[in-house]
Amino acid sequence: MINWPNFISQCFNGLVLGALLALISSGLTIIYGTLGVLNLAHGAMFMLGGYAGWLAYSYTSSFVVAVFAGAIFVMIVGVVMERVIIRHFYSRPHEDQLLVTFGLGIVFVEAIRFFFGGLSKAVPPPSFLAGITPVGFMFYPTYRLALLGIVVIALLALYLVLYRTRIGMIVRAGIEDSMMVGSLGIDVDKIFMLVFGIGAMAAGFAGIINAPVVSIAPDVGEMILVQTFVVVVIGGVGSFPGAVLGGLIAGQIISITSMFNPGYSYVMLFVAMTLVLVLRPYGLLGTAGRE
Amino acid sequence: MSQILKLGAVSRRKLLQAGVGVASGALLPPTLTTSALAVGDHPSIGTWPEGSKGDTVSIAAAVPRTGTYAVQGEDELKGWQLAVEHINNGDPLLKKIAPKVDKGLLGKKVNLLAADSAAKPNQAVQEIQTFINQNKILLMTGSTSSAVAVALNKFAQRERVLYVTGISGSNDTTGKDCVRYGFRQNFYGETAANAIGPVLVKAYGKGKKAAFMTPDYTYGHTVTKSVNDYLTKNGGWTQVTDQVSPLGTQDFSQYLTNIANSGADVIVNVNWGRDAVLSVQQAKQFGLTPKMQMVIPYQIPFLAKETGPELTEGVYAATDFWWTLEDKYPLAKMFVDAFYKKYNYRPEWGANNAYMSFAIWARMVSEARSFYPPDVISQYEKGEKFDSTVGEVYFRREDHQLVRPVVIVRGKKPSEMKNNEDYWEVLEVVPGEPLMQKPDAFGCNLGDYT
Numbered sequence: 077m078i079n080w081p082n083f084i085s086q087c088f089n090g091l092v093l094g095a096l097l098a099l100i101s102s103g104l105t106i107i108y109g110t111l112g113v114l115n116l117a118h119g120a121m122f123m124l125g126g127y128a129g130w131l132a133y134s135y136t137s138s139f140v141v142a143v144f145a146g147a148i149f150v151m152i153v154g155v156v157m158e159r160v161i162i163r164h165f166y167s168r169p170h171e172d173q174l175l176v177t178f179g180l181g182i183v184f185v186e187a188i189r190f191f192f193g194g195l196s197k198a199v200p201p202p203s204f205l206a207g208i209t210p211v212g213f214m215f216y217p218t219y220r221l222a223l224l225g226i227v228v229i230a231l232l233a234l235y236l237v238l239y240r241t242r243i244g245m246i247v248r249a250g251i252e253d254s255m256m257v258g259s260l261g262i263d264v265d266k267i268f269m270l271v272f273g274i275g276a277m278a279a280g281f282a283g284i285i286n287a288p289v290v291s292i293a294p295d296v297g298e299m300i301l302v303q304t305f306v307v308v309v310i311g312g313v314g315s316f317p318g319a320v321l322g323g324l325i326a327g328q329i330i331s332i333t334s335m336f337n338p339g340y341s342y343v344m345l346f347v348a349m350t351l352v353l354v355l356r357p358y359g360l361l362g363t364a365g366r367e
Numbered sequence: 368m369s370q371i372l373k374l375g376a377v378s379r380r381k382l383l384q385a386g387v388g389v390a391s392g393a394l395l396p397p398t399l400t401t402s403a404l405a406v407g408d409h410p411s412i413g414t415w416p417e418g419s420k421g422d423t424v425s426i427a428a429a430v431p432r433t434g435t436y437a438v439q440g441e442d443e444l445k446g447w448q449l450a451v452e453h454i455n456n457g458d459p460l461l462k463k464i465a466p467k468v469d470k471g472l473l474g475k476k477v478n479l480l481a482a483d484s485a486a487k488p489n490q491a492v493q494e495i496q497t498f499i500n501q502n503k504i505l506l507m508t509g510s511t512s513s514a515v516a517v518a519l520n521k522f523a524q525r526e527r528v529l530y531v532t533g534i535s536g537s538n539d540t541t542g543k544d545c546v547r548y549g550f551r552q553n554f555y556g557e558t559a560a561n562a563i564g565p566v567l568v569k570a571y572g573k574g575k576k577a578a579f580m581t582p583d584y585t586y587g588h589t590v591t592k593s594v595n596d597y598l599t600k601n602g603g604w605t606q607v608t609d610q611v612s613p614l615g616t617q618d619f620s621q622y623l624t625n626i627a628n629s630g631a632d633v634i635v636n637v638n639w640g641r642d643a644v645l646s647v648q649q650a651k652q653f654g655l656t657p658k659m660q661m662v663i664p665y666q667i668p669f670l671a672k673e674t675g676p677e678l679t680e681g682v683y684a685a686t687d688f689w690w691t692l693e694d695k696y697p698l699a700k701m702f703v704d705a706f707y708k709k710y711n712y713r714p715e716w717g718a719n720n721a722y723m724s725f726a727i728w729a730r731m732v733s734e735a736r737s738f739y740p741p742d743v744i745s746q747y748e749k750g751e752k753f754d755s756t757v758g759e760v761y762f763r764r765e766d767h768q769l770v771r772p773v774v775i776v777r778g779k780k781p782s783e784m785k786n787n788e789d790y791w792e793v794l795e796v797v798p799g800e801p802l803m804q805k806p807d808a809f810g811c812n813l814g815d816y817t
Contacts, residue, residue: 086621089620089624093620195438196644196645208653208654214627215627215654217652220620289652290618290645291673293641294437295434298434299615299616300617331621334621335621337611341621342613
């Protein structure tokens with residue numbers, strides 16, 4: 077199946093997948109960049125966004141309400157989680173941070189399984205985005221096309237917040253040197269809470285907008301988490317533009333490899349990550365020395 | 368008697384007890400004396416006789432309760448739990464399969480232990496190892512993935528502890544990876560292919576182009592090979608593409624794009640569990656179905672419930688059991704009723720397979736009047752026919768595969784469903800024996816008893 081129409085189609089698949097990975101990874105990377113906490117519950121938050129949205133959808137039948145519910149609920153979960161648990165771990169070793177977030181992830185997943193069972197839940201796309209659209213080289217699900225647009229807008233919004241607002245400036249300064257930011261009299265505590273909330277919200281938002289593509293189940297975040305880490309490593313830990321670039325590259329690697337042999341698509345992704353780690357250990361757009 | 372002494376019965380009291388046991392053997396019914404005699408007759412093996420010494424014998428399941436096969440794993444676990452309950456209370460259904468079971472097995476209650484394998488072979492083996500060490504289990508089960516089944520097969524043979532598979536569709540389980548200590552109740556790639564093949568050729572005609580979707584492990588590869596071999600040989604079909612995906616794939620867009628560009632008429636979807644649910648849903652999103660026909664050669668419990676009957680309408684599938692067989696087989700009716708009463712839904716084939724595999728084990732132990740593994744194996748290998756929820760069945764001596772029918776179903780239209788679980792219409796119950804390969808065709812070599 078190596079021909080031009082298939083190649084273009086696969087590039088397109090890669091773009092949609094890559095955009096989604098970019099969005100989830102950007103949440104992970106700004107949390108890590110600012111707080112130094114690698115949030116292993118990020119995949120679970122992606123899943124929580126899907127379930128919160130699904131629940132809202134089942135009561136209101138409105139996809140828009142579902143998207144807001146998914147994003148806001150997970151932001152609240154993120155803020156509460158940061159205030160109650162995570163902030164006590166800022167000064168503790170990375171191993172402790174990994175364990176506590178890993179544990180929280182398990183708690184979220186099993187709580188969902190307990191209350192809602194293991195069967196997949198479907199959230200249909202809004203009726204005007206259902207069906208398929210001819211895009212010249214192939215027929216493409218309309219919602220996936222829309223998904224690309226939605227993710228681009230979300231990433232743009234995140235970019236504007238990070239690069240065009242005072243809060244964003246403080247967050248970026250915090251990524252570089254949080255101690256210096258604190259000594260300038262800025263309430264770093266509040267900023268940390270906010271960053272954790274925004275990072276979580278990115279995952280929750282991605283979780284619900286992805287639900288019409290991949291129906292949700294308690295384990296839906298597990299696979300995504302692995303891919304997200306690869307994206308962050310490729311792009312550069314703590315770098316927002318790096319997460320976007322890493323996401324797009326990962327999407328293309330998975331899709332284009334699968335045109336030749338689908339069995340190798342994830343192998344190639346890890347090969348790419350290994351190459352980046354060998355040649356540029358701090359990632360494509362990362363900064364040397366940033367932890 | 369010297370054997371008993373060697374086995375550590377050193378106290379005078381124990382020696383006397385054993386002596387009385389052996390001496391009174393001629394006067395008592397065989398069931399009561401079996402263990403004393405067996406200890407005397409055989410050296411210890413695996414967890415025997417330690418595991419059968421108390422009032423309770425333990426058996427264990429390593430079953431996926433998380434991950435891609437979690438939904439099917441939970442269903443299986445319910446089947447095993449029901450079987451153990453029925454063994455312990457001498458339920459009439461169980462006694463139809465195992466007439467000599469009487470409120471327990473050989474006078475002992477059965478205790479079921481379970482752990483989450485997440486469908487990972489190494490995890491399953493570790494858990495069963497723990498159960499062997501700590502609980503001296505006499506039987507292990509588990510697998511909703513043939514990768515686990517194959518691993519546990521080898522482990523069972525090494526540890527000399529009996530293993531009955533959970534769900535396992537790979538030809539290898541009772542083929543090249545078969546073992547003396549392993550037994551499979553359910554249908555598999557080759558029987559599925561030979562049962563559904565004629566139905567597909569009849570329904571769709573000869574000379575069709577098929578795109579396969581294959582999960583990347585032993586189950587996927589052997590089922591795809593069997594189905595493709597049949598369709599190529601008997602229907603003149605061509606495999607235009609085989610899309611191999613790792614277990615746990617979420618986004619099938621790349622695979623579906625390849626299929627869209629392959630010119631296929633039929634998609635033969637061998638994916639299983641959540642992978643099947645997502646690939647069926649996404650094939651619809653990409654507009655591949657209903658333009659191309661979807662076929663499920665190895666049916667997945669809860670598929671129709673998860674995708675909705677709109678997506679399984681008209682889909683042909685081969686399966687082990689479907690609850691409407693209650694109209695055909697009295698034991699199926701008893702099983703569906705008992706299961707529904709306890710769990711409030713109608714069982715899928717995973718639960719039925721689980722129930723049957725334990726019920727059959729109970730039959731073999733009670734007929735052999737012994738927990739001694741080689742005795743139980745020999746009982747299985749007698750190949751005696753007995754009644755099941757799909758009619759009369761028996762084990763094939765050469766490869767430990769149950770000879771049983773395969774059920775062909777077709778997805779019902781939502782408007783034709785008589786209740787909210789009436790997803791499939793049973794088209795045919797195909798007798799098992801003619802569907803099976805010759806016992807040595809897949810390279811089975813069972814290995815030793817001791």
